[in-house]
Amino acid sequence: MDAVIENLPIFLEGFKNTLGLLLLSGIGALVLGVIVAALRISPIASFRGFATVYTEIVRNTPLTLVLFFCAFLLPYLQFSPPFFVLAVIGLTVYTSPFVAEALRSGINGVPVGQAEAARSVGLTFGQSLRYVIMPQAVRMVIPPLINVFIALTKNTSVAGAFFVFELFGAGRQVVNDRGDAVIAILAGVAFFYLIITITLGQIAARVEKKVAVLR
Amino acid sequence: MSSVLYDAPGPKARARSRAISIVGVILVLAILAWLILAMGAPKTSANGAVQPGLWDATRWDVFSDRQVWRSLGGGVIATLKMAGVAAVLALIIGVLFSFGRTADHKAIRVPTAVVLEFVRGMPVLLMILFILLVFSTGSYWAGVSALAIYNGAIIGEALRAGIQSLPRGQREAGLAIGLTPLATRFTIEFPQAFRQMLPIIIAQLVVLLKDTSLAFIVGYSELLRVGVKNLPDFFGNRYLFSFFLVVLAIYLAMNLSLSWVARFVARRSGPKAGKLVDPEPTLTPKDPLASVRGGYSTGDGGQGPA
Numbered sequence: 001m002d003a004v005i006e007n008l009p010i011f012l013e014g015f016k017n018t019l020g021l022l023l024l025s026g027i028g029a030l031v032l033g034v035i036v037a038a039l040r041i042s043p044i045a046s047f048r049g050f051a052t053v054y055t056e057i058v059r060n061t062p063l064t065l066v067l068f069f070c071a072f073l074l075p076y077l078q079f080s081p082p083f084f085v086l087a088v089i090g091l092t093v094y095t096s097p098f099v100a101e102a103l104r105s106g107i108n109g110v111p112v113g114q115a116e117a118a119r120s121v122g123l124t125f126g127q128s129l130r131y132v133i134m135p136q137a138v139r140m141v142i143p144p145l146i147n148v149f150i151a152l153t154k155n156t157s158v159a160g161a162f163f164v165f166e167l168f169g170a171g172r173q174v175v176n177d178r179g180d181a182v183i184a185i186l187a188g189v190a191f192f193y194l195i196i197t198i199t200l201g202q203i204a205a206r207v208e209k210k211v212a213v214l215r
Numbered sequence: 216m217s218s219v220l221y222d223a224p225g226p227k228a229r230a231r232s233r234a235i236s237i238v239g240v241i242l243v244l245a246i247l248a249w250l251i252l253a254m255g256a257p258k259t260s261a262n263g264a265v266q267p268g269l270w271d272a273t274r275w276d277v278f279s280d281r282q283v284w285r286s287l288g289g290g291v292i293a294t295l296k297m298a299g300v301a302a303v304l305a306l307i308i309g310v311l312f313s314f315g316r317t318a319d320h321k322a323i324r325v326p327t328a329v330v331l332e333f334v335r336g337m338p339v340l341l342m343i344l345f346i347l348l349v350f351s352t353g354s355y356w357a358g359v360s361a362l363a364i365y366n367g368a369i370i371g372e373a374l375r376a377g378i379q380s381l382p383r384g385q386r387e388a389g390l391a392i393g394l395t396p397l398a399t400r401f402t403i404e405f406p407q408a409f410r411q412m413l414p415i416i417i418a419q420l421v422v423l424l425k426d427t428s429l430a431f432i433v434g435y436s437e438l439l440r441v442g443v444k445n446l447p448d449f450f451g452n453r454y455l456f457s458f459f460l461v462v463l464a465i466y467l468a469m470n471l472s473l474s475w476v477a478r479f480v481a482r483r484s485g486p487k488a489g490k491l492v493d494p495e496p497t498l499t500p501k502d503p504l505a506s507v508r509g510g511y512s513t514g515d516g517g518q519g520p521a
Contacts, residue, residue: 043232046239060421060470062428065463068443073459076452078258150336157338161432168340175348182348190337197336 003181004188007174014170015192021087021156021166022196026149028092033099040104055097063158066094071162087159091152098148106141107133139211146204153196167192266453274457277450290441291465297358297437298424304363305370305423306416310405312371317378319396334368340429347433358430366423373415377408414481421473425466438462 004011039051058066070090071083110133118128160168171189175182224232255268267273277283315327334342339361347357381404389399409416431439442462447455 044236044239046236046243050239050243056471057467060425060467060474061463062425062439062466064428064431064439065443065459065466068439069459072443073456076455077254154336154338157340158429158432161340168338168344171341172344175344182345186341186345186348189341193338193341194333194336198332201332201336 003174003178004184007178007185010170010174011167011188011192014165014167014189017084017164017166018153018156018192019196021084021091021159021164022149022153024088025091025095025156026152028088029095029099029148029152032092032096033103036096036100037103037107040100041107051100055100058093058097059101061094063090063094063155064161066090067158067162083163087156087162087164091155091159094155095148095152098151099145102144102148103141105144107137109140110136139207143204143208143211146200146207150197150200150204153193153200157193269456274453277454277457278461283446283450286441286446287438287461287465290436290438291469293435293441294424294427294437294439294469297355297362297427297430297435298420301359301362301366301427302420302423304359305366305420308363308367309370309374309416312368313374313378313405313408314400316371316375317400331368331371334364335372337365339365339426340432343429343433354430354433354435357433358427358435362423362426366419366426369419370416373412373419374405374408377412378404380411381407414477417473417477417480421470421477424470424473428466438465 036051036054039047040055042048067087067090070086074080074086074089114132114136115128118132123131156166157168160166160170160172165173167189171186174185178185251270255270257268257271258266312327312331315323316331318324318327342361342365343357346352346360347354350357352360378400385403385407386399389403390396394402427437428439430437431444434440436445439462442458442465443455447458
């Protein structure tokens with residue numbers, strides 16, 4: 001236990017970087033995901049096709065391979081910001097199709113009758129989206145979206161293997177110093193991850209309950 | 216199906232939409248062509264040395280060597296070996312978890328729920344490292360057991376959702392004809408739940424296959440390590456990009472074919488199988504790939520059927 005307490009500053013430093021990765025790549029993935037989702041449901045066939053191919057390719061590529069590309073090949077192609085930025089880019093790209101899918105399934109989850117009703121009382125396209133579809137879709141989208149962010153939290157640990165000093169990297173470094181207290185140290189790292197994931201999970205469960213009342 | 220959100224387009228709107236579509240295709244193709252050409256152009260590095268472009272033959276000649284393909288094949292087999300063993304174990308663990316989670320006794324149910332919550336909130340990579348260091352199993356078994364436990368937890372949650380979504384009459388009927396609670400669960404509830412959740416389970420197995428690449432980090436010589444570390448180390452760094460592309464292609468081929476199986480199974484035995492042939496109408500244009508949501512790597516398990 002003392003190994004954890006002694007090295008608390010290192011853990012907190014790692015925790016800060018994990019939160020930073022989560023926040024930056026979360027926002028990035030949200031923006032990119034909205035764009036991909038919009039392309040995916042657009043009436044123009046070529047945009048739809050492009051978004052579908054993008055989604056399928058990125059979703060079927062291992063995250064380790066994506067981060068490897070960012071950490072080794074982008075510098076090789078003479079694009080070399082710090083590794084933290086490279087990891088944010090990789091996590092953003094990797095997470096964006098999952099965000100897009102969550103958004104799309106949320107919009108598809110709104111019953112067609114709602115749109116038909118909106119149209120038949122004379123609302124225009126914009127009005128029916130604004131007042132009828134979107135308020136429902138947003139609520140349905142939040143729980144799966146939070147699940148995506150929980151997964152993103154766990155995925156930031158892979159960045160630790162590619163020269164980013166976050167929780168996993170911090171744990172590895174401390175383990176190297178204190179080989180006698182491996183269990184306590186890794187349990188400490190796990191504790192920090194659980195702080196993020198369980199909190200997000202609780203929020204998702206609460207939102208889900210509220211949506212269930214709505215229906 | 217035309218969208219209900221706007222009026223059916225007339226001839227003018229249709230022509231416009233077609234024009235935009237064609238412009239879109241040209242735009243996308245132009246960007247792709249520009250990227251490919253830019254990558255193929257020879258580069259001058261800071262010290263004045265000229266590197267050949269990425270499509271230059273000197274970067275690809277290594278693939279005429281049979282030994283390279285043999286190494287890559289060995290990597291694929293190592294990956295599949297890890298994924299296969301982990302998948303079987305994950306299924307077994309998943310079944311155990313689902314039974315523990317739906318047990319009648321609180322003494323079994325509550326601890327299982329806590330363990331599940333704990334395992335699902337944990338990065339797989341951390342679990343691999345933990346098993347590797349604490350049990351000193353070697354990288355292969357560390358990867359296999361961490362992947363089995365993690366994916367087992369998610370499969371367990373899926374099975375539990377499947378069991379709970381069954382009509383209550385199924386269990387009551389089993390008990391009424393004199394089966395013990397355990398026999399009811401095994402012979403009546405579980406087969407139905409498994410059937411219903413099969414697409415989700417297979418999607419999770421795709422995730423498992425993808426996540427075997429994490430063993431790269433702890434030094435197991437699977438496809439990724441062989442392809443982007445061992446081979447470029449041996450043949451020289453200028454082949455790095457070529458090897459990367461080939462490894463990417465192999466991964467995509469494996470994962471896409473398994474996803475395709477998942478989609479096929481989903482059509483035949485998903486929650487909606489045997490109901491209406493026409494899928495439920497949706498707000499957005501129809502999508503041929505919509506039937507299965509691929510799982511998110513290290514994520515979002517345990518949701519019931521949509």
